[in-house]
Amino acid sequence: MIDWEDAFQNAAYIAGAEGYPGAWAARAAAFRAGARGDLDLAYGTHARARLDLFRPEGAARGLVVFVHGGYWLKFDKSFWSHLAAGALARGWAVALPGYTLAPEVSISEITTQIGAAVAHAAGLVAGPVRLAGHSAGGHLVTRMICDDSPLAPETRARIARVVSISGLHDLRPLLATGMNAQLRLTPETAAAESPVLHTPLPGIPVTAWVGGDERPEFLRQSALLREAWAADLEVAKGRHHFDVIEDLCAPDSGLTEALLSG
Numbered sequence: 001m002i003d004w005e006d007a008f009q010n011a012a013y014i015a016g017a018e019g020y021p022g023a024w025a026a027r028a029a030a031f032r033a034g035a036r037g038d039l040d041l042a043y044g045t046h047a048r049a050r051l052d053l054f055r056p057e058g059a060a061r062g063l064v065v066f067v068h069g070g071y072w073l074k075f076d077k078s079f080w081s082h083l084a085a086g087a088l089a090r091g092w093a094v095a096l097p098g099y100t101l102a103p104e105v106s107i108s109e110i111t112t113q114i115g116a117a118v119a120h121a122a123g124l125v126a127g128p129v130r131l132a133g134h135s136a137g138g139h140l141v142t143r144m145i146c147d148d149s150p151l152a153p154e155t156r157a158r159i160a161r162v163v164s165i166s167g168l169h170d171l172r173p174l175l176a177t178g179m180n181a182q183l184r185l186t187p188e189t190a191a192a193e194s195p196v197l198h199t200p201l202p203g204i205p206v207t208a209w210v211g212g213d214e215r216p217e218f219l220r221q222s223a224l225l226r227e228a229w230a231a232d233l234e235v236a237k238g239r240h241h242f243d244v245i246e247d248l249c250a251p252d253s254g255l256t257e258a259l260l261s262g
Helices: 017-034 081-089 107-122 136-143 172-176 187-192 216-229 254-260
Strands: 037-042 050-054 063-067 093-097 129-134 159-165 206-211 232-236
Touching: 017 081, 050 081, 050 107, 063 081, 063 107, 063 136, 081 093, 081 254, 093 107, 107 129, 107 136, 107 187, 129 136, 129 254, 136 159, 159 254, 172 187, 206 216, 206 254, 216 232, 232 254
Parallel strands: 063 093, 063 129, 129 159, 159 206, 206 232
Antiparallel strands: 037 050, 050 093
């Protein structure tokens, strides 16, 4: 029998895990201090319905939206600003939305909120839109291109690529975890919010990117997206759940290339 509680425990299997959040926050703050853009743009009425939009020098080639993880329960956009560096260096504007966390709202409400964030950001930047998200953020960006997408047709039509980094695409196992006391998933909502149980919108390339040193469940979740959606699957050798996102900082990394190519 699978121990689902253990299956989703990342920090327990990463050396020095406790130091990552502080390092992320410090790097993000330093990046914001020197970046060009607008902070805390409202896309909704809730206090956390805000996004940061970083702009490159000159006209943007399009828009990248990065959605953070944290099991829909923790973190905010301020931890991740530095991850915009790679796409910015290649001429793309980058939006990082915050969102209301569980248990204040349900995962389905977060999905709707991210849809509003993507639509708002897309209204501020012309051109194609590329979506990336990490962990729970990977779930949220793949939900944007499901057959029940919260996005309006005109926004859907602009989405050129989606990259789910260590994403969660089948939420049903979370029913057997302690965190579900806060997530409040039911069998019905877990199924409804699982991208692999939906049909993706046609014509949008999808990549599942996952660290080679991640927990088996995260490797399974990425492989499942490949099987269900015919997504590309890339396993980053030597990367774990907390450092797999680092390559977004580099304009010439394989991860940045996967997001911006085509």
